[in-house]
Amino acid sequence: MTNEELKNNITQVFSAVTFDETGEFLNVIIPSEELLPFMKVLRSTKEFNFDYLFCLTCVDWKDHLMMVYFLNSKTHNHTIVVKAKITDTINPQIESVYDIWKTAELNEDEVFDLFGVKFLNHPNLRRIFLEEDWVGYPLRKNYVDEHMIEL
Amino acid sequence: MKTLLSYSFSSLATHIHNWLKNAITNDMLLTVTEMVIVGVCLLVFLILLAFFLGYMERKVAAFMELRLGPNRVGPKGTLQIIADTVKLLFKEGFTPDAADKFLFNLAPGIIITTALLAVAPIAYAKGFQIWDINIGVLYISSVSSMAVIGILMAGWSSGNKYSLIGAMRSGAQIVSYELSIGLSLISIVVLTGSLSLNDIVESQANGWWIFKGHIPVAIAFVIFVVASTAEINRAPFDLVEADQELTGGFNTEYAGMKFAMFLMAEYINLFVVSAVAATIFLGGWMPFHIGGMTGFNHIMDYIPSSIWFFGKTLFIIFIIMQFRWTFPRLRIDQLLNLEWKYLLPISMVNVLLVTLMAIMGWHF
Amino acid sequence: MLLGEEDCINEEGEFVINIGPQHPSTHGVLRLKVWLDGETIKKVEPHLGYIHRSIEKMSESFSYRQFIYITSRMDYLSAHMNNQACALVVEKALQVEVPARAQAIRIILCELSRLSSHILWFASAGLDLGGVTPFFYAFREREAINSIMEETCGARLTQNFMVPGGVITDLQPDFPKRIKEVLKQFKDNYHEYNEILIGNVIFQNRMMDVGVLTKEDAIALGCTGPVARASGLSCDIRKLYPYDGYEKLKFDEILVTGGDSWARCQVRMAEMLQSVNIIEQLIDNIPEGEFVAKTKNVLKLPKGEFYQRVETARGELGVYIVSDGSATPYRCKYRSPNFANLSAIPHISKGHKIGDLIAIMATIDLIIPDIDR
């Protein structure tokens, strides 16, 4: 499917989404609460069949956090980027997509470790890179570390 | 010339015995003195042998791996192993907190003792045998199987999980491979009709068993080499140590001299199994003889018997070393499968064949 | 490592051991917590971060010319490909046309490092299984390739040769001759690889039917590279999303359907020959011309998000850059192939023996600094 077809099909299924086509891929931005049902549709609907989650990350935009999911379909060979906006930066939470793509487990651990986003229903949420008692989330823009030497 | 050809070390031993007898009148004291002399000589010999085998292993490894190997310490690196030993000797002796102190310190002793005990009945040259026991084969196979106790002890008492796994592996491995070794030894015992190593060597005066005994003995020889490689825990059967899996297995927690004892025991064991293989299948110190060709046999007789013995032993050691540097390691279940599903049935059938051969007199 | 009372054997009778962080077969500082029942593995849990060097955070404070050099240290065996990914994403954002000569140089060097990376895999696979000699055989060719890298790029391992717009310097004059020598040496010695390790019956028995990764699992776990291709999943970025002129070259994507460790070995052994094939196509017709496109001294990416993927020796490396229009990236994410492949280990090693876990790790061929970044 081309980006245009994807866009049309997605609007038919889900109306509460906004699109952004400036980049290479079709970007779909949805509120964080609706992420899980939306992802389930993308995975299970036959014409989408996004079975391959190849990149999962997060971007700190200071006033909000943006979860970014790069999805690909190995059967149809189309790619989409789903972004979920988390407005609560003090105690960010979002549903885990582990049930849909198993690869999300370690990736979500990483995002939890470096951004502090808590994933609900994650099988084993832990600090994967840093020690358990590390203070702060290093990739957040407001992270301060007095030992860090700035260039 | 005639005397040189028929020279036997037993005459030398008799000379020394007579000389001591003159000096020491007390029979008891005489026996003890002789035993001490023999023991010291044997220990010195075995330590030198372990040095040599260690050096040989480095050089064989280097030869196979397109390298030079040690060549800075002493001429051609010959002193490398001595440097290693002296270093280990002066390294901090170490007992971990979690270890069972008594067993932890006892284990290297047990392992090296069993290794040393097995050396006793081996015939090094004509008439040169420390203990001509009439059940030599049985003695060697029973003593060498005691090594597993030392390994289990070391692994269990270290208080380390890797060591424990290594020890458990060794239990399964050594007990299994014991059977094949026993059966392949029995095949020669059947042909010779004697358990004494000396008799077995004498029986090969007109040809080694590996040539006289047709294919069944060749099979027994191969099985013996494979199973004894497993018995002494050398690669590809070194699951007990398994550097890449268990970071050293049963000797993970050992340091300094205790570890050096393990290394020494490994080389002595290597020597023992190779010497037994050489004695039983390749005629021990017996020169290479072909029945009927007197001239050829005569020329062969000129080579001293000890050279024959050590030549054959080193050849087998070289083969076992090549195994180590070439083959990847087996997995534990494959290891046990190899023994129980292949080697054991084959050697059982083989013993039957050899028995049949012995009864019918089909061998030369 | 100590046998404490409580953590030796837990209530369910499981024996818990830690493989790593210092362990000879984890190829670095990976730590696997393994629950055992006897020798059989019940559960594996990876613990990471023992070489987490905060490369993503560092990238945010470096300019677009500087941040390339750190990526050499991520997957150090595919340093060229990592640099290439970063250079490509900058070129894509700035819409720089890379000269044909630079593209050819890039491909030759990338394939050369893919070849040497697979050779190192062969060496370490032999070593992990206890066969020491293959290690030394394989390092002959690696040493030769490293010499070429040094003559061309000035470094043996972390080359930093690619820059936005091309490569940092032109080739040395006898580069084609040297490459041909190395390729000849490799092709002459290739059969030895098969003889000493791949053809060994013990090796094959250790590999066959061990750690079977089905195609569905490979997709669900996000596996890429030779690991996924051994499960029959077509995922070669060079074929699917060609970059830097890979579309002009003739080469095969190696697909094997077994999914076990043996299939992964076969894929890597065949990919070595494919890399040789690619280099041979290019080496005699490197186009003349510029080796780098003209770019500004200070690069500023337009506002937006850019994603570029390349095929490293271990699979798909993605570089995701969020730019706010300044001279440094706002957010830089590396989607590393090893991180995805790692999640296959707990999945496929269940029910196998400890020795198999080592074999599985050997064939997944992880680079730990690339996982932790």
Add this chain to the structure above:
Amino acid sequence: MGVKDKLEFPGQIHETPDGGFMVTQLDAVINWARSNSVWPLAFGTSCCAIEMMHTVNAKYDWSRFGFEVMRATPRQADLIIVSGTIVMKMAPVLKRLYDQMPEPKYVIAMGACTISGGPFFYNTYSVVKGIDHIIPVDVFVPGCPPRPEALLHSMIALQEKIKNDAYFRKQVDKK
């Protein structure tokens, strides 16, 4: 003649401890053994570990100098070559590995990362800026990564350092 019966010794005389000659000779033997048999721990964290593997291989072949036996367990190792970055999470592990090694033990810091943090000095929150914050280092090898020749040179420098050690003399001095 104008020669005095007894010339005075021009320097100072320090009294040697008991058996000074014997001790020195023993030291020479032990140092010879130790310096020629340095067994490294199989330990590598990142890029430098690859160059360490190159040093093992046939072209450089450190077994010539007696570094051949690479032990996987710290108990049997004499030398730890810290090849690659050490991060905060790894630092306690490295310290523990060092503590587990029996005396005498030596450390080579290989590569820029282990000397100062190297490329990972600025703007990083997790890298230890030099392993000499954690364990004592005998030889530093600069480079990113150092060439195998550099590593070999450092190991020969370590050998020279060991040769000048005085194990027994120290023991006697303590008494």
